[in-house]
Amino acid sequence: MAKLKQLFSPKDMTEGTPWKRIVEFSIPMLIGNIAQQFYNTADSIVVGRYVGDNALAAVGSAGPILNLLLVLFVGISVGAGIMVSQYFGAKEREKLSRTIGVCITLTAIASIIIMIIGPLVTRPLLSLLNTPSTIIDWCEDYLVIIFVGIAGFAYYNILSGILRGLGDSLSALVFLLVSTVLNVGLDIWFVAGLNMGVAGVALATAIAQAISAVLCFIKLMRMNSTFDLNLKMLKLDKKYTSKLIKLGLPSGITQAIFSLAMIVVQSLTNSFGEMVIAANVIIMRVDGFAMMPNFSFGAAMTTYAGQNIGAKKLDRVVKGTKDGTRIAVIVSTVITILILIFGKYIMAVFTDTKELVDLSMSMMRILAVGYIAVAVTQSLSGVMRGAGDTMTPMWISLITTIILRVPTAYGIAYLTRSAAYPTGRPESTFISLLVSWTMGAVITLIFYQRGNWRKKGFAGKA
Template sequence: MNGSREQSMDQMTAQEPWKVIVLFSIPSFLGNLFQQLYSMTDAVIIGRLVGIKQLAGVGAAGAINFLIIGFATGITGGFSVITAQRVGAGDTERTKSSIAASFCLCAIITLLLTFFGVVTASPLLGKMNTPDDIFPYALRYMLIVYSGLGAAVYYNLIVGILRAIGDSRTPLYFLVLSSVLNIILDLAAVIWLHAGVTGVAVSTVFAQFFSAAVCHLYAHRKYPQIRLEKRHFSVFFSEAWRHIRIGLPMALQFSVTAVGIMILQAYLNRFGSLVIAGYVAASKVENLVTLPFTTLAITMEVYCGQNYGAGNKARLRKGIRSSIFMGLGTAVFAAFISVFLGRQFIGLFLDHYDARVVEYGYQYLLIIAVFFWLLCSLQLLRSALQGMEEALVPLAGGVIELIARWAGCIIFIPYAGYAGACLSTPLAWGLALILLLIRFARIMK
């Protein structure tokens, strides 16, 4: 490995914490931005070129999709924590064993999740009170996404490995490629093939797989850690439990959060297609403006993983403090954008729409924007704890989020209707954050 690569891998444990966090976050932010943009493009294309009901159908499927895809994202993230710790400790052989175990485990998990997703898709949509006029679109989209779940798992695993090594730039390059390819295929499927929701779903799966495969080939040539041999797979059984012990709680934390969102979606579905469409469009805007939180959280998972593996406790404290200050600044900016430009962003997704759709979406943005600082703090502390192998407390936080969303809907909706359902989200953030703060304070002492 040449000197520049060694420097990129050592920066997390050597350079000034705030500086390395910023430098690592910039490529990650740009990559996540492109990912969000092509996710938003899917919604724009469906909402403007296909129809409002189809957009609502895809949105109704989103919460259930997150149950499966979130589990996959969480477990690959957990595996990469182990890899990052071994990179930080400078143990190349055990880094390769970690990567080999991650590949094997992900193959098994993909088969199980695909079967579970396909079998439960229709019953779950029914349990969530999905309106009949959007049910077929939601089901069709879900079945295609689940059938191509391996592409999402493959992509998340490769990106997680590269970030654990200390490379946040390579995923950016291939995310741009994937985003452009996805947009071209979406437009071709909708305009030329008239494939509607089906075409958009197939395009997304194909673009994701293509990006992951090409990224893997490139990384294999660039990084010796990814060039695995038979001996690295031979220790699979001894490595598997260590990875599952960290990865499974992180996966369950994502899925528990997803169940909470599904409960909220079930209550929102009772308000009809217009509310669902407004909420879906507003959620896309929320994902975009809160992207800096997500980026900093990903960075802190790698930063804490490597420094935990290297035993740099002072750097852990200093880096977490720096990320919190930066995150709170971005929370203020995200709230500003949501309040003053929210209606304009929501309108991008719709064509010849009922004005009430925009107002429903904007109402959601107004309510949650005030509490973005809670979401930012929650994401940063959760990732920091996970990087330090604290998997159970973040999972417990996810359970609290689920219970709080459900309780919030039960308590607030009878008095405030749709606004009450929206309020359940910041309530969930706040209560989960309290638990993480208590655990974090004990660790810091």
């Protein structure tokens, strides 16, 4: 019983063998990220199988707009993770408690804002993106339901981020697994049983996310040996609010940059027609799973670096960075090989349309090698963020996305126009993504080696 309790308690990553601590933390996160990816994947499989390929395209086309309006939560979550890990590593209980309280209050405010703004801007944004008339109503239904139920998504991501900052990635995993199973069950019931269509998968997702958020909150309430959570701590303290926003805003802006780029590129994708839109959805679902190890190691490196920076153990940070990046690259290489061998069978799960499967696989081959580059970017960016340097990853994202990806996508599309492809070849969007990923890894490595991130730690300071 004692060992079981220890598994679900905060973990001190400032002691022990660096690579073992990173792997121990990463495995539950990886499983959790895979489970979270099942939210969107289950939606896509269910609507693709029970409603049709156009419904599949509708769910996918809603993604860029959804991501754009979630940047507030990304900022809060990243800022929270950095502050929690550094204060936990420095053993500063008061500052840790106030940080967690401020995060909970800010999340409530951000949720209300999105609940009001989201449904109002959904239709205009979909029209702006030239969303085909055959799927625009389904897109709108999906997004409005998600935005109205946004508090569950927001609180799960913020509270699980706090748990991870404390070194407890296992509790967040268990809660997510419970809600994922529920989400899949509700998807099938609402869509196949009640014929609710795209709206059914959105409602299932909102309910499941709310339950995972409640479970995270209950867990935090029971961790009073590590920090204090009461009405006093929930008050918006100017010092902690500004610090959280300062740390989280660059990551929020980074997410906004990605989302805006996706929206601009989605407009190009939409011009290729429903078949390419549906193929893009399938690829992004497979891509989501392929990216999971990279995101998991990136988040692990943020917590690891944060705790050790807080404990003033810089040498340990450098050693762990080498170990963590090496492991991430090996894992991504294996995944890339598996995608190239078995990708076609995975894509056939989403649709029975052979042409759609073949098109998706041909595009996926373009992206595959890029996952190894992203492993480097995520690991090193995670270290910089954990140290408190969130600006550098933001600028790198801006350069690789705005300056490289978007112009490359439209440039290739323009140059490949023909009678068969009046708006250009659809490969353009995927080639541009590969270029931005590769350059991102190179630039991130250069800035990591320059070492400005070493001076950004704030725990232990007045």
